[in-house]
Amino acid sequence: MRMMSSLLSTENLSELEISALFRQADELVNAGFPQKISPKIVACLFFEPSTRTRMSFQTAAYRLGHRVLTMEMAESSLIKGESQVDTVLNVAAMNPDAIVVRYGNSPELDALLPKLDIPIVNGGSGTKAHPTQALLDAYTLHREFSGAVRGRKVLIVGDIAHSRVAHSNFDVLAKLGAEIGVCGPEVLLPSSTSVTQKIQRFTNLDEAVEWADVYMGLRIQLERHQATDLSLKSMGDYHQHFGLTPDRLKRLKKNAIIMHPGPINHGVEFANEVGLDPRNRIFAQVTNGVAIRAAVLAQVLTARQECSK
Ligand code: CP
Numbered sequence: 001m002r003m004m005s006s007l008l009s010t011e012n013l014s015e016l017e018i019s020a021l022f023r024q025a026d027e028l029v030n031a032g033f034p035q036k037i038s039p040k041i042v043a044c045l046f047f048e049p050s051t052r053t054r055m056s057f058q059t060a061a062y063r064l065g066h067r068v069l070t071m072e073m074a075e076s077s078l079i080k081g082e083s084q085v086d087t088v089l090n091v092a093a094m095n096p097d098a099i100v101v102r103y104g105n106s107p108e109l110d111a112l113l114p115k116l117d118i119p120i121v122n123g124g125s126g127t128k129a130h131p132t133q134a135l136l137d138a139y140t141l142h143r144e145f146s147g148a149v150r151g152r153k154v155l156i157v158g159d160i161a162h163s164r165v166a167h168s169n170f171d172v173l174a175k176l177g178a179e180i181g182v183c184g185p186e187v188l189l190p191s192s193t194s195v196t197q198k199i200q201r202f203t204n205l206d207e208a209v210e211w212a213d214v215y216m217g218l219r220i221q222l223e224r225h226q227a228t229d230l231s232l233k234s235m236g237d238y239h240q241h242f243g244l245t246p247d248r249l250k251r252l253k254k255n256a257i258i259m260h261p262g263p264i265n266h267g268v269e270f271a272n273e274v275g276l277d278p279r280n281r282i283f284a285q286v287t288n289g290v291a292i293r294a295a296v297l298a299q300v301l302t303a304r305q306e307c308s309k
Contacts, residue, residue, distance in 0.1 A: 003303040006120045007296055008113060010131045010168050015175045021135060022142050024298065025291035028064075033294060035065030040097035040301050043069040046123065047084050047103040052286055053123045053132070058102045061296035066301070085112055092116050098300050100113040101125075119300035127162050132295060132296060133261050134168030136289040140175055140281055141214060143288065144257055150177030155208050157242060158218035158269050159188045162225065165261045166190070166218060174198065184242055188220075205241065209248045217244055217269040218258045232309055235268050244270045249277055257281045 010018075020137070028034075042061040054070070061068045071091070073079075078087060078287050085108050091099060098119040103109050105126030111122045124130040141149045154173055159180050160166045167190075173180055182189055183202040190199075202208035209215065220238065239245065244258070249271070252258070258280045264270055274280055 001204075003306065004234055004299040005307070006114070006300060007131050008120060008122050009129045010134055010171045010175075011175075013172075013175070018135065018138065018172060018175060021292065021295050021299070022139050024295040025139055025288070028294050028298070029291045033063035036298075037301060037305060040066045041069060041299075042066050042297065043071075043091050043099045044097040044123070045071055045088060045091060045095075045099060045101045047073065047087075048100055048124070049102070050123065052289065053102065053130075056286070056289040057121075057132075057293050057297070058150045059290050060297055063290065064294055064298060066097075066297070079267055084109060085208065088112060088116075094120050094283065097304060098221075098297065111165060114139040119304050121296055121300060124164055127164055127167070129168050130164040130261075131168050132289070132293055133165045134172040135296070136285060136292040137165075137216070137259060137261070138172045139292050140259065140285050140288045141178070141257075143284075144281065149173075151179065152213045152215040153179045153181060153185060153211055154216060155181045155202070155212035156216045156218065157205065157208070157244070159220045160184055160190050160218065161188045162221040163218050169216070170199065178214075181208055181211060187237070205248065206251060209244075209251045210253070213253065213256050215244060215252060215256060215258045217258070217264070219261075220268055221267055239268055239271070243268060246271055246273045249273060252279065254279075259285055261285070 044054055044057055058068045062095065062299065084106060088101065088109065096118065098121060100121045100123045102115065102123035103125055122129055122131050124133070134192060138149065141152060145152060156166050156169065170180060181200040181202055183205050191218060258274060258277060258278055260270065260282050266272060
């Protein structure tokens with residue numbers, strides 16, 4: 001099997017490669033994250049805020065015995081006006097063994113990153129892609145349903161148009177044979193593309209919730225909205241129409257699971273009752289994220305080591 005040399009998107013990953021990554025994550029967890037290769041330097045460049053992804057990559061790197069370089073945006077030369085492209089080029093010139101990068105919509109970085117000869121792992125790029133989130137989401141389903149993801153009905157609810165998580169999930173879940181449904185305000189649903197044509201669109205969340213084996217809520221990303229999108233004053237209204245309310249929790253199948261990539265707007269996409277619901281797998285996603293990111297780092301670092309022999 002081809003070893004992953006970078007992870008910029010899930011689009012080049014086959015179903016077999018995704019399954020191999022899940023096996024590697026299982027093995028790492030079961031073996032207590034054995035440190036097989038000499039310590040490497042992993043640089044984390046986050047040009048957008050993050051709690052889960054950044055700390056999860058850091059935890060994964062440390063668990064594997066590697067060292068992590070992080071750059072605090074507010075203390076970097078970005079505040080002197082240095083561009084993100086120049087920042088990446090300078091960090092790459094220090095020759096770390098891998099760079100994990102998160103950034104907003106940036107055609108310049110999209111063009112630069114694949115050209116670097118250092119392994120690059122995408123920690124979330126604009127509204128386009130969040131490959132490791134989609135992989136950890138699918139890994140959570142894989143673990144939950146004992147490997148049987150094919151045919152599971154995954155309902156993704158909320159701000160899909162602005163969600164890099166949803167876009168990568170469409171790709172990974174389709175490759176694993178899951179059925180995908182979406183529900184949300186029309187203005188926040190994905191535009192019709194060849195990918196989204198295979199996706200079932202629900203206008204009524206009460207109906208959709210009864211269909212679902214997996215309910216995946218998404219955060220309303222106000223920071224990415226245009227003036228034409230939802231207005232803040234309609235958030236209470238949003239919760240009534242598109243929130244997971246106590247009534248909808250009752251309609252959701254008993255053996256369904258509830259997921260959310262975080263951060264959560266409590267009282268908007270999820271009622272407070274979701275936190276205590278036994279179907280909630282939100283922290284399992286976070287735990288599984290460390291295993292998936294460890295597997296990704298192990299692959300790209302090993303591929304680089306093999307290349308340099
Ligand atoms: N799910 C996710 O990407 O969370 P962070 O923005 O906190 O990394």
